[in-house]
Amino acid sequence: MLSAELIILNANIITLNPKQPKAEALAIYGARITAVGSNKEVYRQAGPETKTIDVRGKTVVPGLVDCHVHMTGFGDFLQSLNLRNVDSIIEMQTKLHEYAKRNKERSWVLGGRWDQERFSEKRYPTRKDLDASVNDKPVFLTRVCGHVGVANSKALELAGITRQTAVTGGQVDLDKATGEPDGILRENAIGLIWKVVPKPTLKEVEEACFAACEEAVKVGLVCVHWMISSASEVKAIQRLHSEGKLPLRVCLGISVDDLEEMVSLGLLTGFGDDMVKIGFIKILADGSLGGRTAALKQPYSDKPETRGMMLYTQKKLNELVAKAHQAGLQLAIHAIGDRAIDFVLRAYEKALKEHPRKDHRHRIEHCSVLNKSLVKRIKKLKLIASIQPHFVFSDFWATDRVGSTRARWVYPFKTLMQEGLTLVSGSDGPVEPIDPILGIWAATARKSNPQESLTVEEALTTYTVNAAFSSFDEHKRGTIEAGKLADMVVLSDDPFQIAPDKIRNIAVEMTIANGKVVYAKQTFQSSH
Numbered sequence: 001m002l003s004a005e006l007i008i009l010n011a012n013i014i015t016l017n018p019k020q021p022k023a024e025a026l027a028i029y030g031a032r033i034t035a036v037g038s039n040k041e042v043y044r045q046a047g048p049e050t051k052t053i054d055v056r057g058k059t060v061v062p063g064l065v066d067c068h069v070h071m072t073g074f075g076d077f078l079q080s081l082n083l084r085n086v087d088s089i090i091e092m093q094t095k096l097h098e099y100a101k102r103n104k105e106r107s108w109v110l111g112g113r114w115d116q117e118r119f120s121e122k123r124y125p126t127r128k129d130l131d132a133s134v135n136d137k138p139v140f141l142t143r144v145c146g147h148v149g150v151a152n153s154k155a156l157e158l159a160g161i162t163r164q165t166a167v168t169g170g171q172v173d174l175d176k177a178t179g180e181p182d183g184i185l186r187e188n189a190i191g192l193i194w195k196v197v198p199k200p201t202l203k204e205v206e207e208a209c210f211a212a213c214e215e216a217v218k219v220g221l222v223c224v225h226w227m228i229s230s231a232s233e234v235k236a237i238q239r240l241h242s243e244g245k246l247p248l249r250v251c252l253g254i255s256v257d258d259l260e261e262m263v264s265l266g267l268l269t270g271f272g273d274d275m276v277k278i279g280f281i282k283i284l285a286d287g288s289l290g291g292r293t294a295a296l297k298q299p300y301s302d303k304p305e306t307r308g309m310m311l312y313t314q315k316k317l318n319e320l321v322a323k324a325h326q327a328g329l330q331l332a333i334h335a336i337g338d339r340a341i342d343f344v345l346r347a348y349e350k351a352l353k354e355h356p357r358k359d360h361r362h363r364i365e366h367c368s369v370l371n372k373s374l375v376k377r378i379k380k381l382k383l384i385a386s387i388q389p390h391f392v393f394s395d396f397w398a399t400d401r402v403g404s405t406r407a408r409w410v411y412p413f414k415t416l417m418q419e420g421l422t423l424v425s426g427s428d429g430p431v432e433p434i435d436p437i438l439g440i441w442a443a444t445a446r447k448s449n450p451q452e453s454l455t456v457e458e459a460l461t462t463y464t465v466n467a468a469f470s471s472f473d474e475h476k477r478g479t480i481e482a483g484k485l486a487d488m489v490v491l492s493d494d495p496f497q498i499a500p501d502k503i504r505n506i507a508v509e510m511t512i513a514n515g516k517v518v519y520a521k522q523t524f525q526s527s528h
């Protein structure tokens with residue numbers, strides 16, 4: 001027998017394998033786990049070339065999967081100028097100046113997340129403030145809400161924005177003294193800037209994708225269900241993979257805009273290899289609760305004149321779902337409001353009635369505003385509910401939007417779990433932090449509807465066992481057992497042994513994906 005390449009010793013291994021829930025050690029050869037058991041048993045696989053890592057009692061869990069993340073957006077976020085928590089315009093100017101110096105090759109300086117409420121000057125920044133730091137290239141920095149931004153003179157000039165510019169559904173603020181644009185652009189006026197910002201080069205997209213992957217393995221992710229928004233991203237992922245630089249697995253979430261091409265080429269869910277493969281077709285059925293664009297049955301409680309919007313008619317949605325379903329593709333449909341979820345269920349019900357398929361594993365993304373009868377229908381169709389636990393904390397205004405009666409049925413994780421549904425978890429980053437530990441914390445320690453909290457085991461299962469099931473990989477991944485792919489995370493603490501509120505403080509100390517150490521925070525004693 002070949003000896004192991006890597007052995008992890010003295011660990012508190014939580015395998016999530018019901019036949020052997022706990023272990024002390026495990027051995028890896030190539031991309032796979034070859035033994036799981038006591039130190040003594042596993043050490044039998046050691047040979048002269050075997051590297052051993054003594055994790056000194058630390059907890060090891062199966063590698064975590066983010067089932068819904070916009071990785072390129074996250075990469076852009078990491079690489080842009082971040083002005084969150086900046087306390088003055090002077091500090092903003094310093095950061096802008098330094099960022100432009102560090103990123104000379106970029107033709108535009110983009111970023112933002114500033115908030116004038118925090119500024120000691122107690123006013124909005126202006127074009128002049130930005131010009132003082134950078135005047136040789138265009139700068140555009142959005143406010144934390146994304147609905148307001150500030151441009152420097154160069155950016156205004158390139159976008160052709162003058163005192164005469166009129167925008168429907170938007171505004172170009174003018175300086176009271178001079179009558180010229182002061183740099184602040186609101187709502188649709190922001191679009192004038194985006195029109196002239198050059199599309200990122202393939203190299204820039206690759207850099208953003210790589211930065212996102214590097215950050216993802218630091219928080220314990222070994223696989224991401226990557227929501228694709230451009231061909232450059234798919235190219236970048238393939239390039240990183242062929243160069244051996246891809247540190248984690250990627251399951252592609254392909255936009256319904258590309259459905260025709262997928263079908264005409266005969267590309268199916270699962271095509272690819274263990275590192276990169278085609279996942280599902282993603283359709284957006286409605287908007288967001290925050291923006292009051294999620295489609296509700298009854299009007300918004302805090303804006304009774306609206307009940308949100310559906311992005312498709314029932315007929316069109318039925319057609320798209322039928323087409324992807326009949327082609328043999330898996331579907332993942334974004335539906336937040338109860339009206340949108342009802343529409344999506346009708347489309348799935350119709351497609352599955354006309355073309356029954358046992359193991360379709362179709363998904364509903366977010367699946368936020370529910371009621372008893374919707375839950376029953378989801379269960380009947382055996383759909384996967386793809387939840388984003390951290391929304392529970394971020395959407396603290398949910399009760400304002402939908403009122404207390406409906407709020408009881410917003411993100412009812414425990415009810416879904418008790419009904420026997422398959423739940424998978426994701427972040428929806430960069431909208432939310434991508435850290436899955438924060439997701440596990442949010443799912444277990446929720447303050448709104450605490451009765452809908454999951455147990456640690458349930459939450460962990462959504463990020464591992466269930467995630468593997470959702471990509472048809474339950475025989476290869478999701479648990480720590482011999483024969484499965486070697487994906488795991490070493491944690492600073494055992495989430496089962498601490499108070500739910502403390503889970504957020506757990507640190508990822510090491511991430512192993514596909515048998516390789518892709519991230520290590522501290523050097524454990526390792527030897528040959």
Ligand SMILES: [Zn+2]
Binds near residue numbers: 068227428
């Ligand atoms: Zn999303």
